[in-house]
Amino acid sequence: MSDFILDAVLFDSRDIFHKSPFGAVKAGETVTFRILFPILGRVGRPVLLMYKVDVWDQPERISMEYEKSDGVYHSYTCTFTPQEPQLYFYRFEVVSAGQTVCVFRDEGGFAKMDFQGDGMWQLSVYDAEMKAPQVLTGGIMYQIFPDRFCSSGVPKENVPPDRVIHQDWYEWPHYRPNQEGKITNSDYFGGDLKGIASKLDYLKSLGVGTIYLNPIFEAHSNHRYDTADYNKIDPLLGTEEDFRELCGKARELGIHIVLDGVFNHTGSDSVYFNKNRRYGNGGAYNDPNSPFRKWYDFIDYPCKYRSWWGFETLPDVNEHEPSYVDFICAEQGVLKKWLRAGASGYRLDVADELPDSFLDEITRSVKEENPDYAVIGEVWEDASVKISYGVRRRYLQGRQLDTVMNYPWKNAILSYLRYGDVNQLFYGIMDILEHYPKPVLEVLMTSLSTHDTERAITALIGDPVDQNNREWQAQHNTLSPERYQMGKRLFILASVIQYMLPGIPCLYYGDEAGLYGYKDPFNRTCYPWGREDQELLQALRSLGKIRTEYPGLSSGEYIPVYFTGEAAAFCRVCGKTRFYAAVNRTDHPVSPILPAEFRSGTILFGRMENDALAPFESVIIVKE
Template sequence: MFNSRNPAYRNPTGAVPAKSPVHFRINVSRDLKCSAARLVVQDDNWGQTENFGMFWCGMDGENHEWWECHFTPKAPGLYFYRFYIDTWRGTLELKKGFGGEGSTEAHNGPWQLTVYDPSFDTPHWMTGGIMYQIFPDRFYNSGTPKANVPQDRKLHEHWGEQPDWKPDERGIITNSDYFGGDLKGIEEKLPYLESLGVTCIYLNPIFEAHSNHRYNTADYSKIDPLLGTEADFQHLCAAAKKRGMHVIVDGVFNHTGSDSIYFNREKRYPVEGAYNSQQSPYSSWYNFHPWPNQYDCWWNFDTLPDVNECAPSYNDYINGTHGIIRKWLALGADGWRLDVADELPDEFLENLRDAAKAEKPDAVILGEVWEDASNKEAYGQRRKYFQGHQLDSVMNYPFRNAILGFLTGADAANMMEIIMNIVENYPPQVLRLLMNHIGTHDTERAITVLAGEPMGNHGRDWQSSTHLSRERRQKGLRLMRLAALMQYTLPGVPCIYYGDEAGLEGYRDPFNRGCYPWGHENEGLVEWYRRLARLRKSCPCLNEGIIYPLMAGDHCMAYIRDDGEQRLLVAINAGEQDHCIYLPPEWHDAEALIGKLPDERSALFLPPLDCVVLKWSYPAPKEKPAQPAPGPKDLQ
């Protein structure tokens, strides 16, 4: 009766700019004797509901008829819609079902229409690229001597040892052990990243902080001394740019460290922090109940005091003309990844975006959001990330869940539905920049999820001693190939978490933050990532081409990317049995980039834990016959 993903029923599909008309059509059985139909739209901004009468517009064969109308959203925001039809059985409600289809039997409620500001644009330099996430302390140690490193840091003697995980004598996990990875080390490895096709490096926090993860910022204005200097950062950005790479940095603006120049609970700094004096210039940044020992902190960690982001002096310090956002962009960064974006107020996000775009118009702003960011609610408020004044895009955890779920036995159709819901709900300019990862510093390593023993409620002792057996690792490497293929061919930008391409394993923090295994990489997997980079570069349809599912079921999934000039078909068998997919005849003329072409019966053969990628190009338009040059008479 209706399908929100099919332009025959809703045109255009997906998110739309404000003041752009959307054409709706529903297909009603003649047996229902429909006398009237209407579209009902609720504006999420104001809570207002509008009714739009639909017009009878013709027959669809002998037994069905079309009803249609237009709706033009006036302003950016979310709109939720459904249909009602008056029939001999009474008034029936048409609601969203599986796959975007409409049915009077559906129970999922209304469809979502995402509407964005018509002027909303996102940087184009990321489109079609490849990201690489680096946890700086664990990537590569250049061996360069460092100055002004605090004495309370423990440096491991050997690269690749297991990170410390046991609490100290006070029962506290301090995260104060380091391996000495640094900015110069990253610069030394730029040729390696270039061989992987990397176009964007995302660095976990690099600013002064007194833990190895550096999410407890001590001074936003300085590079952590163990990583190097401000000059090292500038040199890294310049060297990356020469190789066609951009650098984005991590901004942790929801909280600082208690051991910081701003709070100074540990009295490390010779200044009066908010903890030391109520007359501190930073006093208004924090909320005390009462001062000094009771204060708001992130998830009740008293080492991470929450910041009042809307305090004028804090906002100016971060987003002002001479603020932190503009400083690091001016020194060479090309964007920011925002930690816990759902905990940053709208006003702060809008100010941050204004500051970034004023300093560097093509700077990218990526947010950490774990759910569907188009309809995310946080602290009782609907977020406005994609209306055009906050984020450019987000970390794509839903795709991660779909990829790893599919490859570990979850229903293929349900996993495809996760993917297609994101595609339907996100603006296209957001979709093409999605940070498509299968693991980060906050999650278990992908190969461990795919082939390891489930972690369940096991503690750190079990996690530290549990590793993949030889058999599990071999299966994990095969599944990593399939996961990476999906990363590289779904809408968005694939993001490699450093070491995933080398087969690095590990459960949760700190085991997912091990050292890159230089000299001990799985070369076969590394080469697979290089092959995928070549595939991505040779297939422009992966930049902004639409996606539509071909099939999803029986542990198999196939989808097509299409930009009107080229089609790419990706088929994956995550099961233990052979599988065949039957294709339209035109795929006989395709080129097999991975695997084999279909046989004479149009059957595409998929062995267990394997994949096929086919490329097909549209026929070139016929050129018109050349016209003879005009003669003197013609010119007269």
């Protein structure tokens, strides 16, 4: 068989001519496949091999029927109707000259024909009843690290005396170890719930429809991922009444509150574990008869126990223990307590470390309270194919997670704008669109910065952090005015891409005001009230206005138009309304392809002159 014949087979799973419908499908929905072979190849009837995930020795073999010829290619077609939510992989086989030849997926996602090959295409099948939670479908999401957003100045009661309170809102958080060589995260700036409530009008001006709060429950670190009491608001943040008031005022403005659910581990300094005896003599560490003893796995009681990534301050919880599951998920459990207090859902910390049975119970409990409340998972990779601790996960097949944090797009956008990695951007976007169910995509949480990563401006223009420690980060954390201005320009380009993609853009507090910084704690400095970068703030307000005026952007069709190392452009089709978005990441003018219909459209953001983008410029055009 000649190389021409091997290379000439045509199948592209992203093209509805070859696979329809595009992307993931509902259970019971019929999928049509079409593959083209050159006439000169003289191949026999091809077969579609459909594999249920992890069942590689028993594929379903579906014969493809001859359809027609155009004088160059023969086309063959078949249909497949999956009946249950499931993850499938597929490829093709064909007989040529008496030999069986594989048709498999190459690195770019296209068909390659050879005698051997193990690349396969993915077909995600999800529950036909799956729907996007309505609380996430309006405007953008805004992530707040509560201690660092806004302080009301209201005195607090019952604040533990071992907390260090900064007197200067604008100084850096502590980043060096203490005299014992430990990072305690025990310094605070006093941001609180009343402070957030006082800024709701500001958040509304950014187009915010959802606030995602990092942990707010009582804990003895400034990040509060070491929960001390799930049933109490941390005293430095305020009271339960303050939380109820915040949720009520937010809802009056059409804003919903999503809480950080940290259910994989607790703090060692907690009412449940109580290693430091802050809560008396009880707790799992001190009392083998404690009701919480069964929540934890002790290897050598009490000193040696299983903990999150070896951090002894974060003892792991056994999520299979019925008493713990009930504590979190039952009718009077933690989840429903705070939903009834005004929350509209949860973002689940380290979702890939929570077993499926526990995730199922969390979702059941939340949806029982209100089907439109949200359950979002922290998953850093493509969640549709995630394997964690040897288990293939089913997050997105229905009845579990509504959606996930979208780190793949974050990484692709930043890598493109900093390094020109056009393949990561193009294929990174397309892979997620192809693999995730439509209800998941509609509320996909796409950030450019988070509390776990360096801020976007630093990621775009700062010296690469790599594995450098906090001392290095502190020395390199400040950007010169020139580098900051360039980072800001790149960040606006990144935001244009982020805001114009499907799903829900998530803005990390202070990014819109010009905050930058490396990883924890430099990405957790205080919001610079009164010192905002007004140009940047106005740009993000303009983008937020587009998202609030055109809510269809969360779910409309995405069409790539022009992708090179210099510029990227794509269209969105939202019913009768069409959009064109383009960015130029270079220091010279670039003319990306501009479809003719948009020459008479309305420019919503940026500028474009004579079909060209100026250096580091972007544009968003609408045609209604």
